[in-house]
Amino acid sequence: MEMKNKFSMKVLANDGVSQSGIDALEAAGFEVLTTTVAQEQLTNYINDNAIDVLLVRSATKVRQDLIDACPSLKIIGRGGVGMDNIDVNYAREKGLHVINTPAASSQSVAELVFAHLYGGVRFLHDSNRNMPLDGDTQFKALKKNYAKGVELRGKTIGIVGFGRIGQEVAKIALGVGMKVIASDKFLEKADVKVEFFDGQSLDFPIETQPMESVLKEADFITLHVPAQKDYVIGEAEFKAMKDGVGVINAARGGVVNEVELVKALESGKVSFAGLDTFQDEPKPAVQLLMNGRISLTPHIGAATNEAQDRIGTELATQITDILVNGKK
DSSP states (O other): OOOOOGGGOEEEETTOOOHHHHHHHHHTTOEEEOOOOOGGGHHHHHHHTTOSEEEEOSSSOBOHHHHHHOTTOOEEEESSSOOTTBOHHHHHHTTOEEEEOTTTTHHHHHHHHHHHHHHHHTTHHHHHHHHHHHTTTSHHHHHHHTOOOOOSTTOEEEEESOSHHHHHHHHHHHHHTOEEEEEOSSOSEEEEEEEOTTSOEEEEEEEOOOHHHHHHHOSEEEEOOOOOSSOSBOHHHHHHSOTTEEEEEOSOTTSBOHHHHHHHHHHTSEEEEEESOOTTTTSOOHHHHTOTTEEEOSSOTTOSHHHHHHHHHHHHHHHHHHHTSOOO
16 A cells, blocks of 8 residues: 655544544644535545545445545544444455444443433433423422332343443443343453442453343343344344333444334333434434433434544544554
């Protein structure tokens, strides 16, 4: 791969990048462009500006046609974990480096899972809809309506997919006092280290179980699996769960059958759901948006200042290693 003088190399962060990432790239001699170019104009922009590195999040698609049409590209970077918006294998076959930041946002996603969990068990998602409407006239009725909350401490959380994010969820759950059970197709066990503010830590060895036993035993189920062809949670899986279970999907839209989820919510099989990802983004099904038993966020799992800083600096380090330091 022919290398240009590093001081003429250009990075297009089409879906944005943190200031810390820009600073690190500029310090290494790169020119960083943060123009958001429309998908249909992206090929022309890359070619007109001789872009070396294209950075995306989930909005921009990097498919075969763009890869073929943009010979100046050397690196495609994804700020985050999932790379389903990039034709990864094809790009690598063409000699491009494809990089991502799998560890940078794990903690942020895990904390959002617990935001949904705490909100769900205390009805905050519904209370926050109704208090502005009826809080001054129906206060006692609302108080009674939300009076049957439950505590997370002592309950069992089932983690489906026990990679980096699943293990971060486990750390919070253990700190809360929950029992953690997990299933994973590729992992038999993991040592989960729970670290505290004063430098102390505790290690918890967790052996994964078959998914059937996790579904059967868990009071709350959270998904941390990549996008795939089939649903991970569908009609049969909902039937296998405990009555009154809470279900969180902050993984990918399409891993939960949303039609079956609504049915399970209406029957009471599922007491509440927390959704950060949706099958039809950016236009989630109205049946989900209007359901009072669903806590809703617009795919913000990695959207913390800390995670975006880590993503930016991690991408900058990888780009510099490849293009400046010659590392593979």
